[in-house]
Amino acid sequence: MYRIGQLAKQYQINADTLRYYEKNGLLVPSSRSDSGYRFYSDDDAKQLRFILRAKSVGFSLIEIQELLNIDNNRAQWACKDVKGMVEAKADVIQTKINELIQFRDSLQGLAKACCGGPESAEHCSILDALEESA
Amino acid sequence: MYRIGQLAKQYQINADTLRYYEKNGLLVPSSRSDSGYRFYSDDDAKQLRFILRAKSVGFSLIEIQELLNIDNNRAQWACKDVKGMVEAKADVIQTKINELIQFRDSLQGLAKACCGGPESAEHCSILDALEESA
DNA sequence: ATAAACCTTAGGGTTGGGTCTAAGGTCAAC
DNA sequence: GTTGACCTTAGACCCAACCCTAAGGTTTAT
Incomplete structure (x- = not known):
């Protein structure tokens, strides 16, 4: 148990x-002390690691929250739903990847054309390229 | 001149x-009418294109703003700075792409192991694995 | 027994990049 | 000479994802 x-x-x-995550239902500590202190279990820590990684x-x-929600309501889901x-x-991630690749490529295109001296x-050339009309 | x-x-x-861009020093119209209307010149429009394209x-x-600073004062900067x-x-984008690829792959790995029935x-198996990998 | 370090709550502030509103001024047209 | 489209300003509000403060309660070490 961690405080x-x-x-x-x-x-x-x-x-x-x-506390913000708790307020938003992402990570509710599994217990509290008599005086109200939050106690986080190893499972809570595991869930926190998931949250931080996804973030x-x-x-x-x-x-x-949606991803966690599947896990917290297992019985309400069929395997195919999950x-x-x-x-x-x-x-969704793939779409984000594609967007980022496009963004990266346009930056690299700018850099490549620049002498960099x-x-x-x-x-x-970079500044010129940014000035060109779209 | 454009209003x-x-x-x-x-x-x-x-x-x-x-107006927001003006407040933040990104694009100040080159003149105003007697009554205070903003007048944007072709050069202003060019700078706006720069801003939109960079965005x-x-x-x-x-x-x-940094790029504009360089652009408006090209002589004081070297190509390698830009x-x-x-x-x-x-x-930075590449790092993000790598992280996303890793995450996508782990999600796809989970989906692949699931009966989907x-x-x-x-x-x-997905939910079990989600708890492990998290 | 007291100080330091920790915890509680409610509620307000911050940042980025805007968007919207209120209250009013300007300008062209009919 | 008034309608309607446009413009002005200051300031409020939006969202996400927090961060901070105040006023107080708890725990631990000395």
Whole structure:
């Protein structure tokens, strides 16, 4: 069992963030002390790791809630529902990947055309490219 | 010379957005009418295109301000400064892409291992795995 | 027994990138 | 000479995802 400050420190986040996650139903500590202190179990920590990982790759908290929701209501879902949900999420991620690849490529295209030398940017191709009309 | 509404309409943005850009020093109209109406010149429109284009490839308004600073003062910058900025941005995007690919793959791995049948998800391999991998 | 370090709550503030509203001024047309 | 489209300003509000503060209660070490 961890108190809020311990868990926060361990995952390098703010204790307020954990309270915020609780308020939004993402991570409710599995117990409280008599005095009201939050107690987080190892399972809670596991769920926190899932949240942080999903967040780090760009899922919104609402999307993370959906993912967690499947798990918290197992009996209400059929295997195919779960599989469909996961595949849908994978598709969403793929779309994000495609967008980012496009973005990366356009940046790399700009960089590639630039001499990158120490001379003045008077005739910099990157700046010229950004000035071109769309 | 364009009034704010004309310029906004031409570039399919909100007039408020142009006022917002002005407030943030991104695009100050080159003149005003006696009554205070903003007048945007062709050069202003050119700068707006720069802003919109940079935004569309993922630069934040603050980053765009930096780029404009360079652009408006090209002589004081070297090509490598500009190229460095763009490459750094591309690196950040690449990191994000890598994370997303990893996450997509793990979701696809989960879906692949699932029977996907109509029975209850009580013993669904995806949910079990989700708890492990999280 | 007291101080330090921790926890509780409610509720307000921040950032980024806008969007909207209110209350009023301007300008062209009929 | 008034209608309607446009413009002005200041300031409120939006969202996500937190962060901070105040006022107080708890735990632990000395």
